[in-house]
Amino acid sequence: MEPQNSSSSSHRALQNLLAALALLTCFSAIFYVYYKPTETANWQKCPAIPQHAVCRDICISALQKPNQIHIINNTCTVNLTSISSHFTQTSTAKTPDTVILIWTWPFGAKFDLDSCSSMFDIHDCHLTDNRSYFEKADGVFFHHRDIYEDLSNVPNQPRPRLQKWVWMNMESPSNSPRYPSLNDLFNLTSSYRLDSDISVPYGxxxxxxxxxxxxxxxxxxxxxxxxxxxxxxxxxxxxxxxxxxxxxxxxxxxxxxxxxxxxxxxxxxxxxxxxxxxxxxxxxxxxxxxxxxxxxxxxxxxxxxxxxxxxxxxxxxxxxxxxxxxxxxxxxxxxxxxxxxxxxxxxxxxxxxxxxxxSRFGLEHACRACDHIRRNQNYRVVNELNGWYWG
Structure with a gap:
């Protein structure tokens, strides 16, 4: 009897060992399938596998051996759909809206700040005339005819490094005052000119x-x-x-x-x-x-x-x-x-x-400027605005 007990104990130990190995293999396979390293990988940010997951045969089907089939079928099943849903929910975050600050309303005429999506199918843009947004705005919108010659009505604080200042004008050079101080002040232009950064023809x-x-x-x-x-x-x-x-x-x-x-x-x-x-x-x-x-x-x-x-x-x-x-x-x-x-x-x-x-005067320029800034994150400055526009 004693040898039989010893044999029974050895058999149970072997089963436990095989079960542990199968479980370890399962989680190794899951890690291999779902882990996609990037240059900015951070272990602390990796989402955890949800509790009570159920793993199916497919999770380690590539590792199956004839003597492992009964272990796979009985002890290692993981619900891939559940894990995929969990990873998707934890890894996707909504990109914040691009913020455009209307510093000067064109000729004092206000427009609907919430119309970019409905009017031009431009999404994820937030237009505002609240100057407290200056520091965090992605772009600041200026109308040429509303800028003072001495620039006393433009922001006097330093421009954030990545912020774009958009110069907008729909009047011809003959009907627009020319200010030498405009050179090197703006990053983008928006006008009827077809070679503007943000071109908005009259129609x-x-x-x-x-x-x-x-x-x-x-x-x-x-x-x-x-x-x-x-x-x-x-x-x-x-x-x-x-x-x-x-x-x-x-x-x-x-x-x-x-x-x-x-x-x-x-x-x-x-x-x-x-x-x-x-x-x-x-x-x-x-x-x-x-x-x-x-x-x-x-x-x-x-x-x-x-x-x-x-x-x-x-x-x-x-x-x-x-x-x-x-x-x-x-x-x-x-x-x-x-x-x-x-x-x-x-x-x-x-x-x-x-x-x-x-075209929709003012509104279309602001919306398309927002869309341009959202798509183009590069740095630039308009060095010769006067030479380009007035010639």
Whole structure:
């Protein structure tokens, strides 16, 4: 009997040893599968395996031997789904929002600070005008026309090393004061210029089919202008053009002020609208172009060269004054289109594939600046802002 007891004890000891080895093998396999070393590995941050885990055969299937199958099936089962869920929950953390501080409201006009997501599909951005956020803001937003020449209304404390200062301006160089002290002050630019860090043109044509028919036309050529200056090229061109074609004029310059509601009805009732810019500069193509496109009217443009316009809209969507040697030649072409409806309607063929829209002044610049800063963490500074913008 004594030898039998000894044999029984030895057998139990062997079973215990094999069970311990199986358990050790199981946890070694789990560690091998889930541990992914990185350069910043920190043992203290590694999530623990949840208690009461159940390990299935797959956890150490690669280590199975014929004499280990009964041990694996009976003593070592781990629930991989449970462990995976635990690791996912403990290792994923929401990236904090990018914070943009609106230091100066453009022309004092405030906008909705919570619209980046709904308006532009830009997420994880937090806009604020609370200056107590200065130290922790990722970017600070300045409107050029609201900056004092002596810079007395910009922050007087040192800029945090990684913080971006965004210079925003939608006025042309001719209508923007030039301050020598702006060089080396900002990190990013946002303007209508296509070579800005954050380019926001006055409008866009995007993929889509424009709904609705072309409004009925009761006038041939229209122009709405309030800022009259006889030295402007547009004023001089108008004076010559009106000698060869009838132009319906509105605005303070002609003592015919119209409301926002009247603007829509007037522009849409005209076959052609004089989209004449007040100054001529690279990329300076304003709402004077995009509003007629939206309202179903053909714009006749005066501004930068035709090729510059064609960077934003199709060549057949507008008429450029430079297409004709004289204002009289332009007038004759417009009269021809008045009599030939088929030729006139060709100027709207772009509407089959594109939709015109305006930019959202201020809000769009801030949202897109936030998105840019979030995606680009590099350091930079704008050394020659004056040379780049004013030339």
């Amino acid at each position: 866009r044509l995007i993929r889509g089919k424009t709904n609705g028919i072309i409004p009925k036309k009761t006038k041939l050529v229209c122009w709405i202008v309030s800022n009259w200056n006889s030295a402007y090229k547009r004023s001089q061109y108008y004076e010559e053009l009106k000698e060869h074609i009838t132009i319906d004029v509105y605005g303070n310059a002609f003592h015919k002020r119209i409301s926002s509601e009247d603007y829509t009805s007037v522009v849409s009732s005209c076959r052609f609208y004089l989209s004449f810019e007040n100054s001529i500069h690279k990329d300076y193509i304003t709402e004077k172009l995009f509003n007629p496109l939206i309202l179903g009217t053909v714009p006749v443009v005066l501004g930068p060269p035709r090729r510059n316009y064609e960077e934003l809209i199709p060549a057949g969507a507008f008429i450029h004054i430079e297409d004709f040697s004289t204002p009289e030649g332009l007038a004759q072409h417009l009269k021809l289109l008045e009599k030939n409806e088929d030729l006139y309607m060709q100027y709207f063929s772009w509407r089959e594939d594109l939709v015109a829209s305006e």
